[in-house]
Amino acid sequence: xxxxxxxxxxxxxxxxxxxxxxxxxxxxxxxxxxxxxxxxxxxxxxxxxxxxxxxxxxxxxxxxxxxxxxxxxxxxxxxxxxxxxxxxxxxxxxxxxxxxxxxxxxxxxxxxxxxxxxxxxxxxxxxxxxxxxxxxxxxxxxxxxxxxxxxxxxxxxxxxxxxxxxxxxxxxxxxxxxxxxxxxxxxxxxxxxxxxxxxxxxxxxxxxxxxxxxxxxxxxxxxxxxxxxxxxxxxxxxxxxxxxxxxxxxxxxxxxxxxxxxxxxxxxxxxxxxxxxxxxxxxxxxxxxxxxxxxxxxxxxxxxxxxxxxxxxxxxxxxxxxxxxxxxxxxxxxxxxxxxxxxxxxxxxxxxxxxxxxxxxxxxxxxxxxxxxxxxxxxxxxxxxxxxxxxxxxxxx
Amino acid sequence: xxxxxxxxxxxxxxxxxxxxxxxxxxxxxxxxxxxxxxxxxxxxxxxxxxxxxxxxxxxxxxxxxxxxxxxxxxxxxxxxxxxxxxxxxxxxxxxxxxxxxxxxxxxxxxxxxxxxxxxxxxxxxxxxxxxxxxxxxxxxxxxxxxxxxxxxxxxxxxxxxxxxxxxxxxxxxxxxxxxxxxxxxxxxxxxxxxxxxxxxxxxxxxxxxxxxxxxxxxxxxxxxxxxxxxxxxxxxxxxxxxxxxxxxxxxxxxxxxxxxxxxxxxxxxxxxxxxxxxxxxxxxxxxxxx
Numbered sequence: 001x002x003x004x005x006x007x008x009x010x011x012x013x014x015x016x017x018x019x020x021x022x023x024x025x026x027x028x029x030x031x032x033x034x035x036x037x038x039x040x041x042x043x044x045x046x047x048x049x050x051x052x053x054x055x056x057x058x059x060x061x062x063x064x065x066x067x068x069x070x071x072x073x074x075x076x077x078x079x080x081x082x083x084x085x086x087x088x089x090x091x092x093x094x095x096x097x098x099x100x101x102x103x104x105x106x107x108x109x110x111x112x113x114x115x116x117x118x119x120x121x122x123x124x125x126x127x128x129x130x131x132x133x134x135x136x137x138x139x140x141x142x143x144x145x146x147x148x149x150x151x152x153x154x155x156x157x158x159x160x161x162x163x164x165x166x167x168x169x170x171x172x173x174x175x176x177x178x179x180x181x182x183x184x185x186x187x188x189x190x191x192x193x194x195x196x197x198x199x200x201x202x203x204x205x206x207x208x209x210x211x212x213x214x215x216x217x218x219x220x221x222x223x224x225x226x227x228x229x230x231x232x233x234x235x236x237x238x239x240x241x242x243x244x245x246x247x248x249x250x251x252x253x254x255x256x257x258x259x260x261x262x263x264x265x266x267x268x269x270x271x272x273x274x275x276x277x278x279x280x281x282x283x284x285x286x287x288x289x290x291x292x293x294x295x296x297x298x299x300x301x302x303x304x305x306x307x308x309x310x311x312x313x314x315x316x317x318x319x320x321x322x323x324x325x326x327x328x329x330x331x332x333x334x335x336x337x338x339x340x341x342x343x344x345x346x347x348x349x350x351x352x353x354x355x356x357x358x359x360x361x362x363x364x365x366x367x368x369x370x371x372x373x374x375x376x377x378x379x380x381x382x383x384x385x386x387x388x389x390x391x392x393x394x395x396x397x
Numbered sequence: 398x399x400x401x402x403x404x405x406x407x408x409x410x411x412x413x414x415x416x417x418x419x420x421x422x423x424x425x426x427x428x429x430x431x432x433x434x435x436x437x438x439x440x441x442x443x444x445x446x447x448x449x450x451x452x453x454x455x456x457x458x459x460x461x462x463x464x465x466x467x468x469x470x471x472x473x474x475x476x477x478x479x480x481x482x483x484x485x486x487x488x489x490x491x492x493x494x495x496x497x498x499x500x501x502x503x504x505x506x507x508x509x510x511x512x513x514x515x516x517x518x519x520x521x522x523x524x525x526x527x528x529x530x531x532x533x534x535x536x537x538x539x540x541x542x543x544x545x546x547x548x549x550x551x552x553x554x555x556x557x558x559x560x561x562x563x564x565x566x567x568x569x570x571x572x573x574x575x576x577x578x579x580x581x582x583x584x585x586x587x588x589x590x591x592x593x594x595x596x597x598x599x600x601x602x603x604x605x606x607x608x609x610x611x612x613x614x615x616x617x618x619x620x621x622x623x624x625x626x627x628x629x630x631x632x633x634x635x636x637x638x639x640x641x642x643x644x645x646x647x648x649x650x651x652x653x654x655x656x657x658x659x660x661x662x663x664x665x666x667x668x669x670x671x672x673x674x675x676x677x678x679x680x681x682x683x684x685x686x687x
Contacts, residue, residue: 039509043517044613179660207659210619215405216655235519239611247528247535248401265611269521307518397528 029077030066030333032057033097034107037114040085045235046110048263048310049133052317053078053107055304056325066325069332079103087117094118098125104333108132108320110313112181115139115147122146128327128338130320133313135182135259137189140359148342148359150323150351151316152366154182157281158189160366161256164380165228166197168254168389174203174226176217176233176241183232183258190230202226211237218244221252228254235260239269246274246395253391256280262311262369262376275371277392282311283367284351285378287386297350311369311376319349399652400534406644406651408540411547412605414643416620417627418554418636419598425571425634426591428489429479429496433504434599434624435617440507441467441600442612446520449607456524456539460546460604467600471592474503479592480585504617511614519611539608546605550598551640558636567591571634626670632680641681645669 034053036046057076060066065073079101083090090109097103098121108131109118115134119142122129129147131139137153165173173194177187184206194201202224205217218241221229229252231241238260245255256279260266267275284291286298297318301309309315324338326347331337346363347354355363368380370389377387416438423431431437441463448459482499486492525538558564567587569577578584602620606612627646631638649665657665673681 038512038517039615041615041618043512044519044615045517047516047518205659208662210663211659212619213405213409213651213654215402215651217659219401219655236611239521243537243540243609247537247540249535263519265519265521269523269611271523271526274526395528396526 028074030068030074030105031077031079031101031103032105032107033079033094033101033103034109035081035083035090035093035097035114036110037085038082040083042085042111045263045313046133048314049110049317050080051305052301052309052314053321055301056318056321058304059300060325067329069328069330071332083109083114087113090114091117091121094121098127105324105328107324108134108317112136112138116142119144119147126335126339128324128335128342130323130342132317132320136185138181138185144359146339148323148356148361150319150349150354150361150364151312152283152361152364154185155189156366157186158193160368160381161186161190161230161281162193162197162199164368164389165194165199165254167380168228168391170199170227170254172200172202172224172226173228173230174221174224174252175201175205176214176221176229176231177204177206178211178233178237178258179206179208180234183234186232186258207237209234211240214240214244215248218248218250221245222248222250226252228252228256230256232258233260234258235263235266238266242270242274242278249395251392251394253277253393254279255392256368259312261371262313264307264310267308267374271396272374273394273396275374277390278371279379280311280369280376281366282369282376283365283378283384284311284315285369285376285386287375288352288378288384290384291350291352293348293350294352315351319347319351319354322349323347323354400532402651402655404531404534404536406647408536408544408647409650410644410647411544411551412602412643413623413627413646414551414640415547415598415602415605416624417631417639417643418551419595419602420621420624421628421631421634421636421639422567422591422595422598424628425636426567426595427479427483427588428492429482429500430493431500431595432497432621433500433507435619435621436504436507436511437467437470437596437599437617438603438606438620439511439612439614439617440470441603442607442616443511443515443520443603444600445604445607446522446612448604449524450520450522456604456608457542457546460601463600463604464597467603468593468597470600471596472589474596475589475592480588483588508614508617515614517614519613521611522607524608537609543605543608546608547602550601554594554598555636555640563587563590568636626666628680629670630673630681632683635680635682638680638682 036050037043061075065075067073081093106129110133112134115131131147131149137155177183238257261278261280286295288294327338327341331341342356353363354361367378369376370379372387378385379389420434423429444463444466445459448454448462449456482495525542527538528535529538529541566582570587627642631642653665654662
């Protein structure tokens with residue numbers, strides 16, 4: 001064989017290897033990591049978020065993979081771990097996802113303390129994460145650069161809740177606050193707003209997470225005779241409140257529960273007449289015609305998981321995936337480029353359009369939902385409302 | 398309002414009494430430190446839930462179904478696991494420490510197994526939801542049914558242990574295992590029966606909880622803690638002590654927090670627990686070891 005022929009053969013072989021490597025890289029699945037509490041005290045709450053992630057991944061793969069700027073499409077492969085409801089484990093998991101698993105992208109953990117726990121990890125690694133199921137202004141106030149919040153923050157809910165109460169002519173409110181972060185922060189921002197609108201606080205009682213009976217507290221609510229009851233609760237005590245308020249015949253026309261009514265089990269636990277009129281925070285329903293993808297997401301979620309999505313956690317978790325996907329489609333997988341895109345892009349999500357200023361979503365108006373005829377409707381603010389507020393008229397007999 | 402609080406305390410107290418009775422039976426009779434007891438309650442809650450929602454069994458019968466399923470599980474566990482542990486134990490201390498590890502493992506397996514099998518999302522159903530008025534006090538029908546079911550179970554258990562031969566045999570085992578064996582009590586058979594009753598009652602209590610509250614794989618922990626506090630209060634092996642301890646804890650939880658504030662719940666419960674440990678370590682109904 002001549003030298004020329006040998007060189008030509010070698011070059012052809014090298015070119016073949018390079019092409020195969022490029023094809024392999026292009027065909028390799030995109031690794032997306034996250035940690036969620038599958039066990040421990042939050043194991044009961046997180047499935048609604050993980051189900052949204054899994055649905056999104058399945059839909060992306062069914063569509064041929066995630067579009068990457070300049071790189072075609074790649075299938076999504078999740079790398080996930082159980083953080084056992086321990087924030088310190090979440091930080092370790094995200095460190096491992098970045099360094100050992102070498103994931104391409106990250107999705108958010110579940111719950112405020114867990115977002116706080118991963119903050120140093122993602123800031124140190126300059127790894128962009130779109131937050132999901134968290135309700136805290138703390139992270140915004142920590143001046144993070146690599147985490148963005150699609151969900152309105154507690155200070156925003158404080159403003160609109162007070163505005164709503166004032167619009168209903170409420171002069172006094174009873175507050176019951178669970179001693180967990182989202183509730184305490186909401187109370188912190190709500191109290192000055194109530195004061196500024198001239199709404200007095202007839203009862204202000206907080207209670208521990210171990211509370212198993214609310215008879216005493218709801219009795220105090222009854223004796224306070226306020227125009228509104230604001231129970232800043234989580235799902236388990238939301239159930240306790242409804243059961244006890246029904247027994248004690250709390251007929252206050254405005255009764256709000258912070259978290260719980262949007263969860264699928266809540267509708268199964270109570271008769272329609274008991275749910276009717278209950279308020280909760282949230283600004284999403286599949287009935288909001290201005291967000292055409294909301295209904296499609298709802299139907300796909302119901303078809304996949306045989307239950308409706310949680311109106312807070314499922315939707316924001318799915319929206320966080322959409323935001324990340326749209327950024328990647330625009331700028332590719334470079335983390336600095338994704339970070340820059342978060343500042344400049346506007347995103348189209350199942351929660352409607354989202355645009356960040358700093359790390360805060362400035363497009364989504366925080367809202368209030370109310371059970372009407374068995375379904376949750378947006379009743380505040382008026383410009384995104386899907387129904388008018390109806391005072392709660394009582395309970396089933 | 399006082400009557401409303403007292404009625405709520407009765408509902409919780411009856412439930413706590415059943416849980417504490419079941420735990421006390423297992424620990425008092427066999428000295429098995431069942432830290433998976435909350436998970437056995439959870440298994441019963443799921444059994445009740447599926448019997449009602451999938452098979453359409455009336456909730457009251459589902460309580461018995463949960464008892465039977467958990468009791469059977471207890472029997473199988475005794476045959477395959479606990480009998481060997483008890484036989485190999487050199488002392489009560491070694492039995493307690495070995496069983497603690499075994500039950501810890503069971504707890505993890507049951508909790509994660511349930512999470513894998515059923516998902517972590519809470520499940521709930523609505524039955525007996527009408528408001529019932531008892532002497533002018535309103536209560537949801539399912540809470541009334543739950544209380545009645547627990548009272549019936551407690552009475553049945555106490556009568557069984559006071560009147561039946563096997564009940565007396567198990568009480569003899571609780572009092573002094575060696576002496577009971579010497580007088581001819583079949584300890585193996587008594588242990589088997591204790592497992593059926595103890596784990597069965599835990600399942601029954603779980604199904605009762607499912608009548609009132611959502612069920613989830615992670616619901617058991619709080620009931621385990623309450624169960625242990627009550628049996629320490631009432632006295633290890635003291636069945637009547639479990640009933641009185643259950644009612645006492647429920648009163649602290651409802652009436653006590655009404656008088657002091659919700660934030661004092663844990664202080665009241667665990668403060669009383671520590672006070673009893675300091676002043677009367679054998680429990681309210683316990684006797685000093687000879």
